[in-house]
Amino acid sequence: xxxxxxxxxAGVTAITVSRYLREPARVAxxxxxxxxxxxxxxxxxxxxxxxxxxxxxxxxVAALLPNLANSIFAETAQGLSAALQAAGLELLIASxxxxxxxxxxxxxxxxxxxxxxxVVTGRRHSAAAAALLDAxxxxxxxxxxxxxxxxxxxxxxxxxxxxxxQVGFDHDEVGRAMxxxxxxxxxxxxxxxDSGVAADYRAHERGLAFAxxxxxxxxxxxTLVAPPGDPIEAGRAVLPALLTSGSRRQARVTAAAFxxxxxxxxxxxxxxxxxxxxxxxxxxxxxxDFPLARQLEPSLSSVALPRVEIGTHAAQALLAAxxxxxxxxxxxLGWSLCARASTAGSGLPSA
Amino acid sequence: xxxxxxxxxAGVTAITVSRYLREPARVAxxxxxxxxxxxxxxxxxxxxxxxxxxxxxxxxVAALLPNLANSIFAETAQGLSAALQAAGLELLIASxxxxxxxxxxxxxxxxxxxxxxxVVTGRRHSAAAAALLDAxxxxxxxxxxxxxxxxxxxxxxxxxxxxxxQVGFDHDEVGRAMxxxxxxxxxxxxxxxDSGVAADYRAHERGLAFAxxxxxxxxxxxTLVAPPGDPIEAGRAVLPALLTSGSRRQARVTAAAFxxxxxxxxxxxxxxxxxxxxxxxxxxxxxxDFPLARQLEPSLSSVALPRVEIGTHAAQALLAAxxxxxxxxxxxLGWSLCARASTAGSGLPSA
DNA sequence: TTGAAAGCGCTAACAG
DNA sequence: CTGTTAGCGCTTTCAA
Numbered sequence: 001x002x003x004x005x006x007x008x009x010a011g012v013t014a015i016t017v018s019r020y021l022r023e024p025a026r027v028a029x030x031x032x033x034x035x036x037x038x039x040x041x042x043x044x045x046x047x048x049x050x051x052x053x054x055x056x057x058x059x060x061v062a063a064l065l066p067n068l069a070n071s072i073f074a075e076t077a078q079g080l081s082a083a084l085q086a087a088g089l090e091l092l093i094a095s096x097x098x099x100x101x102x103x104x105x106x107x108x109x110x111x112x113x114x115x116x117x118x119v120v121t122g123r124r125h126s127a128a129a130a131a132l133l134d135a136x137x138x139x140x141x142x143x144x145x146x147x148x149x150x151x152x153x154x155x156x157x158x159x160x161x162x163x164x165x166q167v168g169f170d171h172d173e174v175g176r177a178m179x180x181x182x183x184x185x186x187x188x189x190x191x192x193x194d195s196g197v198a199a200d201y202r203a204h205e206r207g208l209a210f211a212x213x214x215x216x217x218x219x220x221x222x223t224l225v226a227p228p229g230d231p232i233e234a235g236r237a238v239l240p241a242l243l244t245s246g247s248r249r250q251a252r253v254t255a256a257a258f259x260x261x262x263x264x265x266x267x268x269x270x271x272x273x274x275x276x277x278x279x280x281x282x283x284x285x286x287x288x289d290f291p292l293a294r295q296l297e298p299s300l301s302s303v304a305l306p307r308v309e310i311g312t313h314a315a316q317a318l319l320a321a322x323x324x325x326x327x328x329x330x331x332x333l334g335w336s337l338c339a340r341a342s343t344a345g346s347g348l349p350s351a
Numbered sequence: 352x353x354x355x356x357x358x359x360x361a362g363v364t365a366i367t368v369s370r371y372l373r374e375p376a377r378v379a380x381x382x383x384x385x386x387x388x389x390x391x392x393x394x395x396x397x398x399x400x401x402x403x404x405x406x407x408x409x410x411x412v413a414a415l416l417p418n419l420a421n422s423i424f425a426e427t428a429q430g431l432s433a434a435l436q437a438a439g440l441e442l443l444i445a446s447x448x449x450x451x452x453x454x455x456x457x458x459x460x461x462x463x464x465x466x467x468x469x470v471v472t473g474r475r476h477s478a479a480a481a482a483l484l485d486a487x488x489x490x491x492x493x494x495x496x497x498x499x500x501x502x503x504x505x506x507x508x509x510x511x512x513x514x515x516x517q518v519g520f521d522h523d524e525v526g527r528a529m530x531x532x533x534x535x536x537x538x539x540x541x542x543x544x545d546s547g548v549a550a551d552y553r554a555h556e557r558g559l560a561f562a563x564x565x566x567x568x569x570x571x572x573x574t575l576v577a578p579p580g581d582p583i584e585a586g587r588a589v590l591p592a593l594l595t596s597g598s599r600r601q602a603r604v605t606a607a608a609f610x611x612x613x614x615x616x617x618x619x620x621x622x623x624x625x626x627x628x629x630x631x632x633x634x635x636x637x638x639x640d641f642p643l644a645r646q647l648e649p650s651l652s653s654v655a656l657p658r659v660e661i662g663t664h665a666a667q668a669l670l671a672a673x674x675x676x677x678x679x680x681x682x683x684l685g686w687s688l689c690a691r692a693s694t695a696g697s698g699l700p701s702a
Numbered sequence: 703t704t705g706a707a708a709g710c711g712c713t714a715a716c717a718g
Numbered sequence: 719c720t721g722t723t724a725g726c727g728c729t730t731t732c733a734a
C-alpha cells in the first residue's frame with residue numbers, strides 16, 4: 001500500500017495525501033475527509049525510508065553502547081529510548097562489546113542510515129571512527145559522547161570546547177572522591193580492584209585517579225585486576241588477595257575500592273562467608289550503586305550514577321542541536337558517593 | 352558523497368561502483384582498483400535507505416520490548432543485537448513500558464521503516480497491533496513473538512500452529528513447576544506474590560497456574576500483589592503480610608513464590624533482618640535466577656531462564672524465515688528450577 | 703487548494 | 719565487463 005494507492009481511493013494525487021499527512025490544515029475539509037477514510041480502510045503506514053530520502057531528513061538516532069545487558073548501559077538505553085520516542089525519533093542501537101574495532105564497524109553500518117544524530121559511548125574511538133564522527137558532525141549530524149566528560153586543562157583561562165558534546169561525568173573526579181572517602185575514614189593502605197573487562201578504560205582511569213589521590217595523601221595503594229567471567233564470582237575470588245596482601249613486610253590493606261558494585265558485592269559476600277569483619281578488618285567501596293548494594297548487610301558504600309539521566313540528557317542535547325546547531329558542550333551530570341556501613345569511619349590509625 | 356561522486360572519481364558510472372560494492376568479482380581488476388582508491392579517499396558510506404528503497408529489501412529488524420532497563424529484557428536485547436549484527440542486520444528498538452497502546456503506536460512507527468522482520472514481546476497485542484502484525488507477515492515480513500510460548504490445546508491429535516513464530520517458554524508450566532517444588536518440600540500453605548507491574552500478564556499467568564496446581568494437590572494458596580515502586584523494597588514490604596497471614600483461624604503460610612527475583616530477594620533480606628528463619632519458618636522461591644540470587648545467605652531458589660537465548664534464537668528464527676518462509680513455529684526453550692537453600696525440603700507435616 | 707515535474711541515492715533488468 | 723533506462727515511495731519546487 002503506497003501513497004498512490006490511497007490517493008487513487010480518495011480521488012486525488014499522491015502529493016495531496018502527502019500534504020494531508022504532514023499539514024492537514026492545508027487540505028480542503030472535504031478532501032481531507034475522503035483521504036482519512038481511505039487511510040482508515042487500507043491501514044496505510046508511510047514508508048519512512050522513502051520519506052527520509054526525499055526530504056533529506058531522517059528520523060533515526062544511532063546509538064552505540066558497549067553492552068545492552070550491563071545494567072549501567074541498559075538504563076541509559078531505556079532513558080534514551082523513552083526520550084527519543086517522546087520526540088518522535090526511533091532508536092537504532094548497536095553494541096560494541098567494549099571493542100573500538102567493533103565500534104568503528106558498527107558506526108559505519110549505522111551511518112548508512114543517515115541518522116539524525118549519533119550517540120557513542122566514551123571519548124576514545126579508533127582513528128577511522130573519529131574521522132567518521134567528525135565528518136558526520138561537519139555534515140550537520142549532531143554527535144554526542146556519553147558516560148565520559150573529560151575536561152581538558154584550561155588554556156587562557158577557559159577550557160577548550162570538546163569536539164563533540166559530552167554527557168556524563170568526570171571519572172577522574174570520581175576516582176579521587178573514592179580515595180578521599182577512604183582516606184577520611186582513616187585508611188592508609190588502600191587497594192583498587194580494576195574491572196576484568198580490560199577494555200573498560202573508564203574503570204581503569206578511575207583507578208589511576210584513585211591511586212594518584214591516595215599517594216598524594218601519603219597512603220599506599222595496590223591495584224588488582226579482577227579475573228574475567230561472572231563479576232560477582234570475580235569479586236569473591238579477589239578477596240583472599242586483599243586479605244593477605246603485604247602480610248610480610250608491608251602492612252595489610254584496610255580498604256578496597258572496586259570498579260563496580262558487582263565486584264564489591266562479591267567481595268562483601270565472601271567476607272561475610274569467611275566472617276571477615278566489614279568494615280573493621282576491611283572496608284569496601286563500590287561503584288554504580290546497584291539496587292542491591294544498599295540492601296546487603298552491611299550495606300555497601302557506593303557511587304550513585306546518573307544512569308538514566310545520561311540517556312535523557314543525551315536525547316535532549318541532540319534534539320536541541322538538531323533544532324539549533326551550536327558548539328559542542330560538556331554536560332556534567334551529578335553523581336554522589338553514598339557512604340554506608342561498609343566504609344563506616346573507624347578512625348584507624350595510619351600504619 | 353554519493354555513488355555518483357566516487358563513480359566520477361574512478362571514471363566509471365554509478366552502477367559499476369554499486370556492483371563493486373555488492374559483487375566485487377564482477378568488475379575488472381583494474382576498475383576495481385580505481386574504485387577502491389576513490390572509496391578510500393572519500394570515506395564513502397552507502398546510503399542504506401536509498402539502497403533498501405531501490406532493492407525492496409531492508410536491513411533493519413524492529414524489536415519491541417517492555418523495558419530496556421529490566422535485566423531480563425536487557426539480556427534478550429543483547430542476544431538479539433549480537434546475533435543480528437553477525438548477520439549484517441541492524442536493530443531498531445523501542446520500549447512499550449508494558450502498555451499495549453504504546454506497543455501499537457511504536458509498532459506503527461517502526462513498521463514505517465519496512466523492517467526485514469519484527470520482534471514483539473508476548474502474545475497479547477491490541478486488535479490494531481495484531482492486524483498490523485498479520486499484515487506484515489502476510490507481506491512477507493517474519494514476525495516473532497518472544498518470551499511467551501503458549502501451546503493451544505491439541506485438535507485432532509496435534510496442536511494448531513500459532514499465528515506467529517514464538518520463542519520462549521510456557522509460563523503456565525513454570526508456575527506449576529514452582530508449586531510442585533514447594534509441595535514436594537512438604538508445604539501445604541502457599542502464597543504467590545504477584546508483580547507490582549500490573550500489566551506484566553506473564554507474571555500473573557504464572558501465579559494462576561501456580562495456584563491451580565497447588566489447589567489441585569490439596570494445598571491452600573493466597574495471592575498477594577507487591578506494591579509498585581522499587582521491587583526489592585516491595586519484596587521487603589510484603590514480608591509482614593506473609594508472616595501474619597491467616598494467623599487466626601487459618602494456618603500460616605509456610606512457603607512463598609514470587610513473580611521475580613527482585614521481590615524474592617527483598618523478602619529474603621527482610622527475613623534476615625527480622626531473624627525469620629528461611630526456609631524453616633518460611634521458604635522463598637524466586638523467578639529469573641538473577642546473578643545475586645545464588646550468592647545470598649541462604650541462597651535463593653529460583654527459576655533459571657533462557658534470557659539471552661531467547662534473543663539469539665529469535666534472531667535465528669527470523670533469519671531462517673527470511674531465507675525460506677515457512678509456517679510459524681513454536682520454539683520452546685529450556686528453563687530450570689534451581690533448588691537452593693531457601694526452599695530446602697524440611698518434610699514439614701501438612702497442616 | 704491542488705497538481706505536474708523533477709529528483710533524493712540507489713538497484714533491477716536489460717542491453718551492449 | 720560496463721552502461722542505459724526505469725523506477726523504489728516519497729517530497730520539493732514551482733505552476734495553475
